[in-house]
Amino acid sequence: MKFHELPTPCYVVDKALLEKNLEILNGVIKRTGCKIVLAQKAFSLYTLYPLIGKYLDGTTASGLFEARLGREEMGKENHIFAPAYREDEIDEIILLCDHIIFNSFSQLEKFKDKALAAGKKVGLRINPECSTQIGHAIYDPCSPGSRFGVTREHFRPELLDGVSGLHFHTLCQQNADDLETTLNAVEEKFGEWLGQMEWINFGGGHHITREDYDIPRLEACIKRMQQKYGLEVYLEPGEAVALNAGYLITTVLDTHQNGVEIAILDTSASCHMPDVLEMPYRPPLLGSSEPGEKPYTYRLGGQTCLTGDIIGDYSFDAPLKSGDRLVFADMAIYTMVKNTTFNGMPLPAIAVQDKDGNCEIIHQFGYQDFKMRLA
Numbered sequence: 001m002k003f004h005e006l007p008t009p010c011y012v013v014d015k016a017l018l019e020k021n022l023e024i025l026n027g028v029i030k031r032t033g034c035k036i037v038l039a040q041k042a043f044s045l046y047t048l049y050p051l052i053g054k055y056l057d058g059t060t061a062s063g064l065f066e067a068r069l070g071r072e073e074m075g076k077e078n079h080i081f082a083p084a085y086r087e088d089e090i091d092e093i094i095l096l097c098d099h100i101i102f103n104s105f106s107q108l109e110k111f112k113d114k115a116l117a118a119g120k121k122v123g124l125r126i127n128p129e130c131s132t133q134i135g136h137a138i139y140d141p142c143s144p145g146s147r148f149g150v151t152r153e154h155f156r157p158e159l160l161d162g163v164s165g166l167h168f169h170t171l172c173q174q175n176a177d178d179l180e181t182t183l184n185a186v187e188e189k190f191g192e193w194l195g196q197m198e199w200i201n202f203g204g205g206h207h208i209t210r211e212d213y214d215i216p217r218l219e220a221c222i223k224r225m226q227q228k229y230g231l232e233v234y235l236e237p238g239e240a241v242a243l244n245a246g247y248l249i250t251t252v253l254d255t256h257q258n259g260v261e262i263a264i265l266d267t268s269a270s271c272h273m274p275d276v277l278e279m280p281y282r283p284p285l286l287g288s289s290e291p292g293e294k295p296y297t298y299r300l301g302g303q304t305c306l307t308g309d310i311i312g313d314y315s316f317d318a319p320l321k322s323g324d325r326l327v328f329a330d331m332a333i334y335t336m337v338k339n340t341t342f343n344g345m346p347l348p349a350i351a352v353q354d355k356d357g358n359c360e361i362i363h364q365f366g367y368q369d370f371k372m373r374l375a
């Protein structure tokens with residue numbers, strides 16, 4: 001099937017673009033000897049895990065289900081971090097995962113013996129209290145009162161027995177200069193204990209595959225930790241793996257006016273691209289421009305009842321009409337993993353496009369997918 005024949009709404013992941021990202025990440029692995037694992041919460045299209053596993057070292061999970069998916073579908077190194085683990089899940093988590101990272105000393109005390117007895121690596125998440133992002137408190141694990149990681153004030157070196165690594169995750173869509181700033185804070189606050197560790201995990205949020213990302217500076221950060229402390233370095237990006245590697249195709253259902261030109265699409269910001277509202281951001285739309293730049297400007301909205309279910313204002317060369325297809329870009333990450341059936345909206349189909357432009361529909365959803373989550 002060709003791209004223009006796919007049903008809408010439909011997420012399409014472009015394998016060639018994904019592989020371009022994977023090659024960049026694999027270059028960092030090859031040049032530095034670090035390990036990079038996929039943060040599945042951003043992108044869990046497991047059909048492509050065998051391909052991703054050719055370039056990366058494994059997967060990381062936010063909980064039991066992702067851990068199981070990573071083990072089943074990629075089967076390489078499997079890591080996990082969660083703010084707290086459930087007693088009725090920890091045994092299975094330990095079975096599935098190689099690195100188990102704890103968020104507090106109490107969690108560590110509760111579960112570390114079990115994990116160590118099973119031969120697993122135990123890590124502790126630290127909070128270097130170094131905010132490098134502005135105006136983004138909900139994405140800043142170092143914001144005041146954050147529940148993520150142990151701060152220096154609450155660090156208890158006497159309880160580090162059995163802990164082989166430290167983990168921090170403080171970045172979101174950031175460049176290597178912010179990583180460098182964060183590493184300085186990590187060394188200043190926790191440097192004393194880095195020498196006794198085997199590994200350090202830099203978390204995610206590294207926008208490594210973005211055009212302006214400073215890869216040499218990232219590699220210098222990695223080498224600094226390797227050389228100064230003899231540490232194995234892990235990165236666990238989500239976004240960077242599938243950044244700009246997918247689309248969401250939608251069809252215009254209707255147009256009307258209310259002071260502005262309005263187009264209603266068969267997709268929804270709220271249901272199918274929730275980060276557009278939560279982050280918020282304006283997704284790229286192929287063939288369009290900023291409002292007013294081209295002759296015909298439209299406010300693009302979804303089918304739900306939510307007044308704010310607006311993707312944004314875009315301008316076009318020609319008027320939009322019912323039946324036109326629009327293609328949003330950068331729709332691989334934080335989309336499929338976050339979508340909902342609010343208002344009974346159907347979930348978009350999921351397709352993969354190969355290097356020759358052939359598309360295969362991997363999954364289509366229907367009424368049962370809506371009904372089965374309710375009772």
Ligand SMILES: *Cc1c(COP(=O)(O)O)cnc(C)c1O
Nearest residue numbers: 039042169203204205237238239
């Ligand atoms: C979200 C998250 C990641 C991945 O973040 P990206 O911004 O998608 O790269 C990695 N590690 C942890 C602990 C996370 O919470």
